[in-house]
Amino acid sequence: MHSIWAVARNTMAQAVRMKIAAAVIFLLLALLPMMSVITTGDGTLLGKLQSFSSYGISLVSFLLSILTISMACFTLSSDLHRRTLDLVVTKPIARCQIVLGKFLGVMVLNLILLAGFACIVYGLTMAMPSLTDSDPAQQAQAETEFFTARKSVSVQIEADAVAKRVEERIEKLKKEGQMPDQMSLSQIRQTLTQQEQVSEKSVELAAAKEWDFQNVFPPRDPNAVLFVRYKLLASPDPPNEEIFGQWRIGDFRQFKMGIQKFKTPVYAVEQSDSVRTIHEIKIPAAAVAEDGHVTVAFFNSPDYNVSTVIFEQMEVLYKVGSFGTNFFRVVLLIAVRLIFLAALGVSLSTWLSFPVAALCSLNVFFAGLVNGFFMEAIGSLGAFLGLVYQFTIRWMLHIIPRFDGPYSPTDYIVSGEVLPWLFLIRAALLTLGVQMLLLLAVGIWIFHRREIAKITV
Amino acid sequence: MESGVNQFAIETIDLKKVFSDWWGRARVKAVVDLNLKVRYNEIYGFLGPNGSGKTTTIKMLLNLLHPSGGHAFVLGGKSTDAAISRRIGYLPEESYLYRYLTARETLDFYGRIFGLPGSVRKNRIDTLLEMVGLSGMGSRQIGTYSKGMMRRIGLAQALINDPDLLILDEPTSGLDPMGTRQIKDLLVELCRRGKTILLSSHLLADVEDVCDRIGILYGGRMQIEGPVRELLQHRGQVQITAGELKLQTREKIEALLREDGSDYQISSPMDKLETFFVNTVARAQKTQPTSGAGAGTGIQGFLAVQPKSPQQEALDRLVSANVHTEKIKEDVQTEKSRTRQETPAAKKELLAKLTQMSFSAEDAKAVTTEKPTAVPAKPAAPIRKDLLEKLAGRDQEPNGQTEKTGDPGPGGSPDA
Ligand SMILES: Nc1ncnc2c1ncn2[C@@H]1O[C@H](COP(=O)(O)OP(=O)(O)O)[C@@H](O)[C@H]1O
Ligand SMILES: [Mg+2]
Numbered sequence: 001m002h003s004i005w006a007v008a009r010n011t012m013a014q015a016v017r018m019k020i021a022a023a024v025i026f027l028l029l030a031l032l033p034m035m036s037v038i039t040t041g042d043g044t045l046l047g048k049l050q051s052f053s054s055y056g057i058s059l060v061s062f063l064l065s066i067l068t069i070s071m072a073c074f075t076l077s078s079d080l081h082r083r084t085l086d087l088v089v090t091k092p093i094a095r096c097q098i099v100l101g102k103f104l105g106v107m108v109l110n111l112i113l114l115a116g117f118a119c120i121v122y123g124l125t126m127a128m129p130s131l132t133d134s135d136p137a138q139q140a141q142a143e144t145e146f147f148t149a150r151k152s153v154s155v156q157i158e159a160d161a162v163a164k165r166v167e168e169r170i171e172k173l174k175k176e177g178q179m180p181d182q183m184s185l186s187q188i189r190q191t192l193t194q195q196e197q198v199s200e201k202s203v204e205l206a207a208a209k210e211w212d213f214q215n216v217f218p219p220r221d222p223n224a225v226l227f228v229r230y231k232l233l234a235s236p237d238p239p240n241e242e243i244f245g246q247w248r249i250g251d252f253r254q255f256k257m258g259i260q261k262f263k264t265p266v267y268a269v270e271q272s273d274s275v276r277t278i279h280e281i282k283i284p285a286a287a288v289a290e291d292g293h294v295t296v297a298f299f300n301s302p303d304y305n306v307s308t309v310i311f312e313q314m315e316v317l318y319k320v321g322s323f324g325t326n327f328f329r330v331v332l333l334i335a336v337r338l339i340f341l342a343a344l345g346v347s348l349s350t351w352l353s354f355p356v357a358a359l360c361s362l363n364v365f366f367a368g369l370v371n372g373f374f375m376e377a378i379g380s381l382g383a384f385l386g387l388v389y390q391f392t393i394r395w396m397l398h399i400i401p402r403f404d405g406p407y408s409p410t411d412y413i414v415s416g417e418v419l420p421w422l423f424l425i426r427a428a429l430l431t432l433g434v435q436m437l438l439l440l441a442v443g444i445w446i447f448h449r450r451e452i453a454k455i456t457v
Numbered sequence: 458m459e460s461g462v463n464q465f466a467i468e469t470i471d472l473k474k475v476f477s478d479w480w481g482r483a484r485v486k487a488v489v490d491l492n493l494k495v496r497y498n499e500i501y502g503f504l505g506p507n508g509s510g511k512t513t514t515i516k517m518l519l520n521l522l523h524p525s526g527g528h529a530f531v532l533g534g535k536s537t538d539a540a541i542s543r544r545i546g547y548l549p550e551e552s553y554l555y556r557y558l559t560a561r562e563t564l565d566f567y568g569r570i571f572g573l574p575g576s577v578r579k580n581r582i583d584t585l586l587e588m589v590g591l592s593g594m595g596s597r598q599i600g601t602y603s604k605g606m607m608r609r610i611g612l613a614q615a616l617i618n619d620p621d622l623l624i625l626d627e628p629t630s631g632l633d634p635m636g637t638r639q640i641k642d643l644l645v646e647l648c649r650r651g652k653t654i655l656l657s658s659h660l661l662a663d664v665e666d667v668c669d670r671i672g673i674l675y676g677g678r679m680q681i682e683g684p685v686r687e688l689l690q691h692r693g694q695v696q697i698t699a700g701e702l703k704l705q706t707r708e709k710i711e712a713l714l715r716e717d718g719s720d721y722q723i724s725s726p727m728d729k730l731e732t733f734f735v736n737t738v739a740r741a742q743k744t745q746p747t748s749g750a751g752a753g754t755g756i757q758g759f760l761a762v763q764p765k766s767p768q769q770e771a772l773d774r775l776v777s778a779n780v781h782t783e784k785i786k787e788d789v790q791t792e793k794s795r796t797r798q799e800t801p802a803a804k805k806e807l808l809a810k811l812t813q814m815s816f817s818a819e820d821a822k823a824v825t826t827e828k829p830t831a832v833p834a835k836p837a838a839p840i841r842k843d844l845l846e847k848l849a850g851r852d853q854e855p856n857g858q859t860e861k862t863g864d865p866g867p868g869g870s871p872d873a
Contacts, residue, residue: 002569002572003570003572006569006570009566010555010558013555013557017557017558082556083551085553086516086553087547087567087614088570090542091570092540092542092571092572094539451523452521453516453521453522454522
């Protein structure tokens with residue numbers, strides 16, 4: 001252990017004395033305070049907070065990822081290149097201790113930096129409400145929608161139901177002999193599935209749609225609130241870019257029993273919303289039934305609207321924790337990413353030169369950033385091509401950790417959404433406990449067999 | 458392994474190294490069937506021209522390169538074994554040190570790898586820095602050091618664990634004459650304390666004074682090997698060394714020799730190992746090609762006839778001034794008597810040389826069986842014995858030392 005720590009200390013000294021970390025540190029120190037002043041968002045306090053925290057966290061996590069990659073790839077390969085390792089390996093230190101020491105050094109330094117910059121972003125965010133002049137309503141909005149940690153519940157699109165409807169439509173087309181000749185069956189199925197998925201999300205003019213949410217358990221507190229968060233599109237585009245919605249939110253099962261016997265209230269909200277923007281409706285949490293059931297209904301009234309409305313996003317949220325601890329978990333999520341990248345860089349540089357190892361690491365990093373997109377794209381590819389990719393790219397994407405979607409740290413903070421401990425732990429176990437250990441094992445194995453003094457030009 | 462393994466501090470059995478290119482085609486035969494044997498507690502001079510495979514052999518001993526064939530044993534085992542590498546000190550060909558660390562941090566880093574506790578580390582670092590003459594410069598980054606200074610830190614680094622076996626690859630390259638002298642004195646002193654030293658070099662003057670045995674490598678093959686004295690001694694020839702001779706005296710001697718009917722040659726003595734080295738390499742060149750730098754005939758001639766430059770002579774005089782201190786005399790005596798059976802005549806001559814007495818006629822006739830440059834030079838800054846003592850962690854009186862170092866024979870195993 002003392003050997004590993006000695007190598008780790010040496011690695012940190014290298015990064016500091018060779019000014020590898022300096023560029024990133026100065027950039028962040030200059031950019032973060034400046035951004036806190038110049039970001040405005042949509043003009044409200046909430047918008048300012050959201051855009052600053054979004055840029056701040058993305059910037060910190062991106063720059064530290066790049067720094068981790070370059071440090072991790074540089075340290076071992078420069079030691080090999082400058083032959084300083086020739087001397088180190090003749091000492092009573094195992095090869096794996098050298099690899100682990102390098103990894104530890106890169107990791108510790110970057111985690112220290114992460115902790116420092118996370119504190120800066122946190123401090124600037126917390127100071128923002130008192131430093132900007134905003135009315136109490138805006139302050140309250142920021143408090144309930146940003147300085148919080150909310151759990152989100154959404155309605156799963158019922159894939160089985162969609163598939164069933166698609167098959168019904170295909171049967172019908174076949175019966176009527178209207179199957180298009182120029183399309184293969186799988187292409188037809190794909191097109192119909194897309195159509196059905198859109199129709200699942202859309203509300204025609206003069207029609208209504210209900211979303212049934214299960215397992216919604218806001219705190220049993222008279223002041224507790226429930227948020228309905230949505231984003232809508234309209235086709236054709238409405239003249240003023242707005243849609244007027246008539247909403248009812250509550251436990252609709254009670255309608256059968258007659259209005260006098262209602263245990264929980266049903267709330268009515270009527271408001272006009274701009275399209276292609278995320279909006280939130282705030283109602284008392286009392287609308288949710290005891291068993292965690294709540295229904296949200298939307299009526300597309302022809303009196304006000306002229307378009308079909310398509311819901312891009314629809315979820316309900318309620319507060320489950322504090323902003324501080326959620327921020328902490330988000331930082332841990334970034335830490336998981338940095339630790340993985342440190343292991344990746346060090347492992348690759350046991351057998352690749354610095355530029356090659358750095359390029360490979362960057363590729364993995366960027367692939368991780370678009371991993372979910374790739375997976376979806378491959379899933380919807382045609383039969384043959386899909387099969388080819390299935391056996392090449394797909395398994396590679398599986399061993400690469402995901403940095404997008406639910407693994408992206410910013411979304412949690414921006415939408416005030418809770419990052420559950422369980423999710424964080426599962427992500428850490430998968431990324432660090434499986435993928436990273438595998439990488440390190442391969443790197444150590446290669447390094448163990450390597451001729452250190454072999455000249456490579 | 459074989460019973461022989463434990464007899465030697467370093468043993469290679471038919472060691473081979475072939476460097477191949479990317480396609481696996483053999484490019485360079487750097488080491489060919491090398492059987493190197495270094496006994497415990499001796500200084501072994503590993504000689505050879507550039508590219509003869511010295512560094513390659515050393516790297517295979519230390520598992521920096523994997524042998525293409527054969528075996529290499531160090532201290533009776535493999536150097537990958539931590540229990541063995543713990544007892545080795547290695548100074549590479551160039552000082553491959555972290556340029557961004559200070560000298561003190563460098564030594565601290567290696568000390569930590571050896572798991573030395575903090576206080577021991579600090580003491581050793583102070584002692585070593587003082588010993589290699591860099592005590593005032595410990596907090597400077599190594600990148601700012603001159604080559605010779607780096608070399609000194611490299612040596613200090615090799616001694617941080619008080620090793621039983623020192624492997625030094627051209628330790629004196631880049632060092633000034635004083636530094637060279639200091640290192641040589643240090644090596645003798647370490648050997649006296651029971652260490653084993655493998656010293657690779659192509660600088661013959663370095664090796665000549667200190668080595669017990671030498672081997673000359675050429676084209677990856679061992680050309681010749683043996684104790685320095687034996688190799689350099691011409692049998693069936695007698696050399697008479699004398700001071701300035703009067704012309705008549707010289708004529709008289711020549712007349713006597715003519716009368717005797719023997720071949721003779723009168724010249725000033727020259728550096729014998731150098732001649733020997735050049736001849737050995739030349740012989741080898743006739744029979745076998747090399748992968749390293751070829752010593753063209755021009756260079757050979759150059760080496761053979763090159764007279765010493767005035768500066769060099771001045772330096773020689775400088776570093777060999779004050780040879781007659783009592784201290785040195787004692788040291789040399791103990792050192793010599795440990796390994797060699799002295800003939801009384803030789804001993805007398807040695808003593809005479811040490812005290813710079815003029816030779817009497819009888820003394821001058823004594824056969825020189827001593828190492829040619831056995832005159833020990835007083836180092837510019839002598840190795841401080843107390844420093845060495847501290848390093849070795851021994852704090853006994855000077856009397857105890859001679860006993861101790863006289864004890865283990867050349868074949869004895871100090872790790873018993
Ligand atoms: N990594 C290597 N790849 C190819 N050839 C090498 C390598 N290292 C050494 N050699 C060759 O092996 C020979 C012996 O080199 P070396 O052991 O360094 O000689 P020296 O006796 O000067 O230390 C030289 O011809 C050298 O060019
Ligand atoms: Mg060499």
